[in-house]
Amino acid sequence: MPCHNGQVTGNGRLVLAGAPIGQVGDVSPRLREALEGADVVAAEDTRRLRRLAADLGVELTARVVSYYDQNEAGRAQELVEILKQGRTVLVITDAGMPGVSDPGYRLTHLAVEAGVTVTALPGPSAVTTALAVSGLASDRFCFEGFPPRKTGDRARRLAALAGEERTMVFFEAPHRLAESLGAMAEAFGRDRPAAVCRELTKTYEEVRRGGLGELAEWAAAGVKGEITVVVAGRAPGEAEPDLGELVAEVERRVAEGERRGQAVAEVAKGAGVPRRELYDLVHRRSATP
Structure with a gap:
């Protein structure tokens, strides 16, 4: 009715x-x-x-x-x-x-x-439990569920969140954790504070806190159990990278003899922007007459 x-x-x-x-x-x-x-x-x-x-x-x-x-x-x-x-x-x-x-x-x-x-x-709820024990700001947050499994889809989703100022909560499968943390480090910056919460409320509960880059390296050895990831939002007032300047930096490196792929990877890593996004910008610039 x-x-x-x-x-x-x-x-x-x-x-x-x-x-x-x-x-x-x-x-x-x-x-x-x-x-x-x-x-x-x-x-x-x-x-x-x-x-x-x-x-x-x-x-x-x-x-x-x-x-x-x-x-x-x-x-x-x-x-x-x-x-x-x-x-x-x-x-x-x-x-x-x-x-x-x-x-x-x-x-x-x-x-x-x-x-x-x-x-x-x-x-x-694993969402609010992880948020509470993460040590990150909990006054405003958003739940993003599981990141996309495919590399390109995941990079695009995370790139869209690069300017998010609220704390973000994700779920992830243990066998994809290291790869996802690496993608987050690329999208948000290696030093962005985060917490990986494993087996919450269970016997082998573990909360690992640190920068995204550090956590990705830790997870590369293998992690088991139910996983919730909490990531700090972009700090208010934090300047967003000037993509035009980053493209110019890549072009300068290439002109000096560095391979384009390596130049893109290093510039993107240093600026905390998605490598794929920067590569696409560089490629479009080079293809423009």
Whole structure:
């Protein structure tokens, strides 16, 4: 049913449940009650859900369905139909909050359109936990999720963030961490303060702080676990590099006999600008009659 003057008119209830990011003891009493009282539980991983319920001593009487990235679109429509019947559907992902780099957005959007009640059970979040322990400014921040996997796409995304003054929070897979940190060092500067938060709240929790270049070198040896990266924003008033001057510097080096690729790499590294962006500017300048 539609909303009328902003009032929800449906009878169903969608509950987005924050799940522990490491410690079962972080579960709230309200989550226990919700697991026991839901009609349907939509879980990103049904096996992990059952392990969580067993650890909590909760008997699941609800219908349990899978709800993950690959089936989210189709399953969301099915769950909305259940909500329209007046049922309570609880959504829980492997860790953290549904909809924050986890399945949940599509169903929430459809539920709002259908006019059913949408609520949340607050819980641990890797985003805010990492931000809190990073030691970086937390009064203003933005969450950027996972950087693109492809080198060119990632470089363009990070270049677009080079002027961002808010603290930035990213997720990253451990096997791509060193490469991503290197790309961030190239885009934001090697000395830009950052923190790599690994296995937050778990037994082997580790927070490594330093400049992006230093952190990229550390990560090159290999890192395991769940990773959240927090990067300081550009300092207010910090002058942005003059790209025209950087292009001129590259051309000067090339005229003195240095290879163009090496000149671009060194000038870009020193100025803290994306190498690809500077290379493209140099190439366009050289191609202009």
